[in-house]
Amino acid sequence: MPLPEGAATDVSDNLIIVSANITHGGNYTCSAMNSLSSRYAHVTIHVKIPETCCRVKTNISDVSGDYVIDPDGEQGEAPFTVYCNMTDKEGIAVTAVSHDSEHRTHVVGFEVESSYSRDIRYTGTTLSQIKGLMAVSTYCQQFIRYECKASLLLYKYDVNGWWVSHDGEKMTYWGGATEGCACGMTNSCADPRKLCNFDKNDYVWREDSGVLTNKAHLPVSQLRFGDTGGAGAEGYHTLGKLECYGLN
Secondary structure, eight states, X not given: OOOOTTEEEOTTOOEEESSXXXXXXXXXXXXXXXXXXXXXXXXXXXXXXXXXXXXHHHHTOOSXXXXXXXXXXXXXXXXXXXXXXXXXXXXXXXXEEOBTTOSOXXXXXXXXXXXXXXXXXXXXXXXHHHHHHHHHOSEEEEEEEEEXXXXXSSSTTOOOOEEEOTTSOEEOOOTTOSSSOHHHHTTOSSSTTSSSGGGGOSSSOEEEEEEEOOTTTXXXXXXXXXXXXXXXXXXXXXXXXXXXXXOO
C-alpha cells in the first residue's frame, strides 16, 4: 500500500512526515528481507489535531490560512476547517469561522415586525463544533451592523428587529452595548431620546454597529428585521465571521 501524500522514506529508509495531518494517522509496517529471512516492524501513528489556531501557530505554522482544528480533542465532534488569522489582535492567532451571510444584504418590503428572517449557516461546521471552539477559547466576538432609513428597530417597546442567539433566544441589544446600541450607552445617538441611531426614523441613512462579545449568546444564528415596507424605508445588514482567540 503506498504512503499517504506528504509521507516518504529517506535514503536510509526512515519514515519522514514533514507536516503531519489527519491522513497520516494509522498503522505503518517496515519490512527488511534478504534471501535467507525477513523481518517486520510495526508502528501506529496518532496525529493530534490542534484545538485552535493558537495551537496551530505554536506547533505547526505562523502563516495565515485554512487549517483543520479539533477543539474537543477526539471527544465526539469531528475536526473541521477554519481560517487562522495569525496577525490579528497584535499577533495573537485568531480562529475565524465563516458563514453565508457576511455580505451586505438589502432588507426592503417587510413591514411587519421581524417578518424578514435570515438563518445564518456556518461554513463546514455544526453548532456543536462551534460550541466546542468557544469552550476552549478565552474570547469570542462577532461584528454586526444594521443600516437603515425611515425605519425603527428598538424604539421603546416597538421592537421590530433583533438577532437570535445560538440557543434560539431573542436578543434586542446590538454590538458594543448591553442594552440597545452603543450610542445609547454613551448618550450620543442621533436622537438622544432613543436607544439607537437608526431609531431617529428619518429619511437619512443611519447606522448602528459594533462587536458582540458575550459567549453565552454567540454565535448569531438568525437575523430578524421589520418596518421596511413603508415609502422610502429600507435597510442593510452585515454580519462578520465568528472570531475566537486565547486558550482557556
